[in-house]
Amino acid sequence: MKEVDVVVIGGGVTGTAILSYLSRYDLRCMLVEKAPDIAMGTTKANSAILHAGFDAPTGSNKARLNVEGNALYHELKDELDLDIKWTGSYVVAKTDEEIAALEELKARGEANGVPGLEIVSGEKLRESEPNLTEEIKAALFAPTAGLCWPFGVAAAFAENAAENGAEIVRDCEVIRITPEADGSGFIVRTMQGELKAKTVVNAAGVYADKVSALAGDDSFTITPRKGEYILFDKTSQQSLVKGIIFPVPSKTSKGILVCATTHGNVFIGPNANDTDNKEDLSVSTPGMNEIIAGAKKMIANLPMGAAITQFAGLRAVSSTGDFIIGRSEKVKGLYQAAGIQSPGLTSAPAIGKEIAAMVAEDLGAKEKAEYKKGRPPQPVIREMTREEQKKLIQDDKRYGLIVCRCETITEGEICDAIHRPCGARTVDGVKRRTRAGMGRCQGGFCGPRVALILARELHLPVTEIRKDGEGSFLYYDKEQEAY
Ligand SMILES: Cc1cc2nc3c(=O)[nH]c(=O)nc-3n(C[C@H](O)[C@H](O)[C@H](O)COP(=O)(O)OP(=O)(O)OC[C@H]3O[C@@H](n4cnc5c(N)ncnc54)[C@H](O)[C@@H]3O)c2cc1C
The missing domain is CATH 3.50.50.60 (FAD/NAD(P)-binding domain)
Incomplete structure (x- = not known):
């Protein structure tokens, strides 16, 4: 054993x-x-925000570990090569009552040890986020918040x-x-x-x-509390937001937000509804309507034609x-x-x-003398200069073959994702490591090709390659296997 x-x-x-x-x-x-x-x-399904730490009650584990965790991410970003954008976050207020709530949040944040909190005017906010409604009078700015993957x-x-x-x-x-x-x-x-x-x-x-x-x-x-989302494609940042916009929070959640992602998309959501089903990741029409109505309180015109997917996550709420x-x-x-x-x-x-x-x-364990910081470097073709791309392709031709056209992901990057420590074993595992399948077509074009690369690299029949969860095997006829 x-x-x-x-x-x-x-x-x-x-x-x-x-x-x-x-x-x-x-x-x-x-x-x-x-x-x-x-x-x-x-x-895999949340708002992806590295919160500053003003929400949780002072003295709680949540408040303490939020502020400490946020500070640690500022150190780990370079050490672990993390995809983080330190955008800061805004909580926006339209009424005098909501402006008073901003003052309370600021005081709580300061008691929790959050640095740099500031209340700014609606005009100042719209200098960085011009699409937000003129009805917003003030906002709490938290400079240490950010977006991650x-x-x-x-x-x-x-x-x-x-x-x-x-x-x-x-x-x-x-x-x-x-x-x-x-x-x-x-x-x-x-x-x-x-x-x-x-x-x-x-x-x-x-x-x-x-x-x-x-x-x-x-x-x-633990009671699951579901939150649903709508994700927009990359054209939406121009008409929506570049950073993180919260409404004033409620007792059960931080509210329905409008928020950018590290990869240039924007999402709206989440709502917050308790469920007794720990597997229920369904999205519903009432849920979609609720988050659209919530987001419209901050931005009147949502580009619904640019919506590419909906999803839900479950908060683990303890007794x-x-x-x-x-x-x-x-x-x-x-x-x-x-x-x-x-x-x-x-x-x-x-x-x-x-x-x-x-x-x-x-x-009674001691720290290792030979601890290795960081992780192996991960080539990302779309972020390289022409010269860097040329050199990589000269060394390994697979970096010149684009498999995912929406996100410009090459066969070389997919092979790297499979062979890294704790590498990808499924089509969605490749997607989450490389973004192949995360674009406008949502994997319709590259998904089958990724499955064939997985089968080849893992020495498995393609019929054993799963899309994601248990039993999600993909079927291909023999002719398609000739990739
Ligand atoms: C709607 C929503 C929005 C959120 N937004 C944010 C945010 O913006 N910022 C933020 O800081 N946090 C946010 N969160 C919270 C954050 O997403 C979670 O706190 C975090 O992802 C929890 O991670 P975890 O590892 O504890 O749980 P999980 O990611 O759920 O991991 C638990 C793992 O345990 C495995 N497991 C369960 N039972 C077994 C078993 N018997 N044997 C083996 N494995 C098992 C599961 O398969 C699962 O992979 C949000 C959450 C939700 C739902």
Whole structure:
């Protein structure tokens, strides 16, 4: 039976960040993820904002870890080569009552330790965001907020951890956790067999209550809260926004926003509706109408013809109302990273750092002398100069063959995505690592070609290549295999 010091359950941004920080210590670490790839839970469907940290109540785990996480991303951007744009964010107000709410948010943010908060006039706001309605009178500007690419963040943490000896096993659901009678650890049963672990870290997203209960701690529950979105193509930034625009928040969410993405698109959403189904990622007509109405309060004319897709994500709302972080009070050797709703993406590095330090202290582990910072470089053709492109293509012709025409992604980049540490195994895994299939045609042209490249590079029949989730095999007739 395989033996490790730590097993992290869940390969979202929380689990991969924890693994990355654990890999700095002299520990045998493994991450197990039930899906075919990392970051297929809430991490793949959210607003992608690195929040400044003025929303959460002062003194909460959310407030503390948000501000710490935001500061860590400012350091990690270069170290892990993360796709981040530090745009700052605005909360906008139309009425005197809303302007008073901005003052409250500013005071709370200052108490939370958020630097540089400033209330600006509507005119000043429209100098940078001219499409916003004239009805907006003032806005709270937070200069430390930014946009990121959440999948890219999780992939970077996973790649860094793998470079430092951590093991990542996908398609590996944990189905039973049995504490050893002598308190020396746990037998963890997965869909790929059993392993023995001295400690278990629970980072299972909306399933964190179930995983905790498997290990014997049923002290909290997680309720999914759905948020739906509409994504516009890249023509929309001109008529919409370049940064992050929030309304004044409600009790349950930060409100329906209008927001750019790191790759030049714009989205509107999310709404916030509780559900009892941990798998419900459906979008609905009432949901779409709700987010359109919400966004129109800030921009009257939405370019609905430029909408390219809709999607939904599930917030993991804990029964305590806060992040549940650290040692389980009921089970020795179990560590919780549960209830990680927003600002969980922003907080991930701070959660990772804190939990890794706790586990290392309890196991008496030291920091590794030979820890490798960063991750292998990833070539991105569309961001290179002509000269750089020419050189790369001379060395490897696959970088001259464009597979995704919408996003200009080459065969070389797709092969790199497959062979990187914790590389792509599915068509959508390639999409999230390279953007092949994220453009206007949404993979209609390149999807089948990507499947054939995956089959060739992984030495598998194409009938075994999945689009994304469990069982999503693609069928091709023999003639199409001649690529
Ligand atoms: C609508 C919405 C908007 C948001 N916007 C923002 C934002 O702008 N900024 C921000 O900071 N945060 C935001 N968040 C929150 C952020 O997305 C989450 O906090 C973060 O993605 C949570 O990551 P995670 O790793 O904890 O969970 P997940 O990404 O869900 O990962 C958990 C993983 O555990 C795996 N798993 C579950 N059970 C098992 C098992 N038994 N065995 C093995 N694996 C298992 C799952 O398959 C999953 O991959 C938003 C969330 C939503 C829903």
